[in-house]
Amino acid sequence: MPAANLAHRADPAVMRLPDRLRLRAAVAAGNLAALGSRLANRGSGASIRGQVLTRIAPDAFKLLLRGRRVASVSGTNGKTTTTHLLAAAVRSGLGAETRRLVTNADGANLHYGIASALSQARLADIAVLETDERVVSDMIAYGRPEVLVLLNFSRDQLDRNHEIKSLGRSWRAALQRAGHDGPTVVANAADPLVVWSAGTAANVVWVDTATLWTADAALCPACGTVLATSDGRWDCPGCDLTQPAASWLVDGAEIVTPHGDRVTPALRVPGSFNVSNAACALAAATELGVELDAALHGMRTVTAPAGRFxxxxxxxxxxxxxxxxxxxxxxxxxxxxxxxxxxxxxxxxxxxxxxxxxxxxxxxxxxxxxxxxxxxxxxxxxxxxxxxxxxxxxxxxxxxxxxxxxxxxxxxxxxxxxxxxxxxxxxxxxxxxxxxxxxxxxxx
The missing domain is CATH 3.90.190 (Protein-Tyrosine Phosphatase; Chain A)
Incomplete structure (x- = not known):
């Protein structure tokens, strides 16, 4: 019974009639705009659908999230591939019930992109959603995700995001507000800013991704002291922030599970960084109730997520x-x-x-x-x-x-x-x- 662990469904959402009618009209207008985009050979229309949809119904993002089990994936690098890996793992766990799942496979990860994807699968009660770093706070507040995967922080689009600690601060505050009702966070223990950002979460599953890039993690996000590194682990000499012990580990081409088992993901996407992405996806999938073998089987079907590779x-x-x-x-x-x-x-x-x-x-x-x-x-x-x-x-x-x-x-x-x-x-x-x-x- 591959779907056994995913059998329970989200609580049904009750939407007021005016909200339901407005949302229905907004979705219809968005679909019409998407059709026009495709006929004009301007693309799939997913983006314009979401923009029209959220213009007519500004609260579409939170309305469409209601009543679903949500897994959210965010971080500067790797979130599209990790979302594809996690969605494939969950599909494999669902077996014949795959229509229960919705994901934003095209990588449109802002409010309107997520709303666009959700609007096309109103009956799907499981959502695996790539989420822009700036949307994470709203995702925690309105989507109430069961699992939130936090991959990494790196300097990216500095003219829009400014210094990346501000994003980490928003994650930290949102998780603190959520308290014990917040998500289980699957977090990269090798990234100091991610560790600090996840520090207010009620429940964290740490993954040691063996990250090689350290240029964006020179200073302690808590106190500003220069971080020290020894035997591949980081620590702050100025405060108590240190690399936490991880229950999931990346060791070369293998992933070590919390039970000490070693599995080889044997992915069809290249690069050691994708083994790290797979470790986070695998940890998240098991938190959602997917059996390990089913999750690995699904992840091995991913070949070119949103055109990558x-x-x-x-x-x-x-x-x-x-x-x-x-x-x-x-x-x-x-x-x-x-x-x-x-x-x-x-x-x-x-x-x-x-x-x-x-x-x-x-x-x-x-x-x-x-x-x-x-x-x-x-x-x-x-x-x-x-x-x-x-x-x-x-x-x-x-x-x-x-x-x-x-x-x-x-x-x-x-x-x-x-x-x-x-x-x-x-x-x-x-x-x-x-x-x-x-x-x-x-x-x-």
Whole structure:
């Protein structure tokens, strides 16, 4: 009985008639806008649906969350993939009842994106929701999640989020307000700011993700003292904040369970960071009542969450698409990029963050000896950084032209045997060019 542990349903919500009628009208208007977006070839319409929906019914976010069992996933990096892994694990636990689950699989994680996804599955009583860091407080207050997964904090979109401690402070306050009625928090014990943020939660399941990126965790979030690290664990010499003992551990390619069992997730998405994401998803799934084997089986079906790690042929070039939004993301993505040449796409509109000074925190030196094609509106900024890194590069600002350039170069290579398919070119992009690539590839 794979669905046995998920059998109990959320309490039914009672919605007043005026709220129900207004919400019904708002959903209909949103669906009409989404249809228009698809007919105009402007995308799936999920985003415009949510914007129209929440404009007509400003309280749609909290109304649509009512009466559901909610699991929420947040953090700067990895929340889309972790949400897909968790949703797949829960689906596997549900067995034939998979229509009971709703998730925002396209990664639209603000209030309107979440409302859009929920509006399309009114009868689903289990929601696994990717949640933007700025929405977590409202998710705790209105969604009353059973499980809240907190992955990490990293500098990202600083022009909008400012210093990341302010986000952690909002999480901490929301969990304190929720008290014993708050969620079980599945939290990354290796991230000091996450540990501090989760410190007011009534119940925390700690996961040692063996995180390698530490540049955003130099100071204690509680007292400001420089953190000390010994034997891979962090501690504050100035106060009692220290890395907590974790019940779930990442050890290389394995995950160690609270019972001491070692499991290999054998994911179909690459990278050691995704083993860490899987550990958090696995811990959350078991908290929701999914059996371990069923959760692992489901997670192994995830291949290209919201287009990440997808392979597509664009303007003659077969490329593997990697998303990197900030220094921590680039630190994980660059070791996966093994092709020569490699394409790097940079933009700086609101969704990317307008401040690109973070380019100087990324170790592009590891690309020495290969050719880089820098593309996107901020390709020249990247070119300056690559010059200092002594990385051979060329600048082709237009994304389509960059793909065509790589295709032409590879086609003219006298060492290429045309009868043997070439390996994909690795293409790492910030958020906006990544979305353009997905649209070009027909993946959104």
């Amino acid at each position: 997808a392979t597509a042929t664009l303007h003659g070039t077969t490329a593997r698409l990697l998303l990197a939004k900030n220094p921590a993301g680039w630190a994980e993505a660059l070791p996966l990029a093994t092709s020569d040449p490699v394409i790097l796409a940079i933009d700086s509109v609101a969704a990317d963050g307008k401040d690109v000074s973070w380019l100087w925190d990324v170790e592009y030196e590891q690309l020495q000896g290969r050719t880089v094609v820098a593309t996107g509106p901020r390709a020249q900024d990247l070119a300056v950084r690559l010059s200092y890194a002594q990385v051979e590069h060329q600048v082709v600002p237009d994304l389509a032209a960059a793909l065509t350039t790589v295709h032409d170069q590879r086609s003219s290579d006298p060492g290429v045997n045309g009868s043997i398919p070439q390996a994909p070119v690795d293409l790492i992009a910030t958020y906006t060019p990544f979305q353009k690539l997905l649209k070009m590839a027909g993946l959104r």
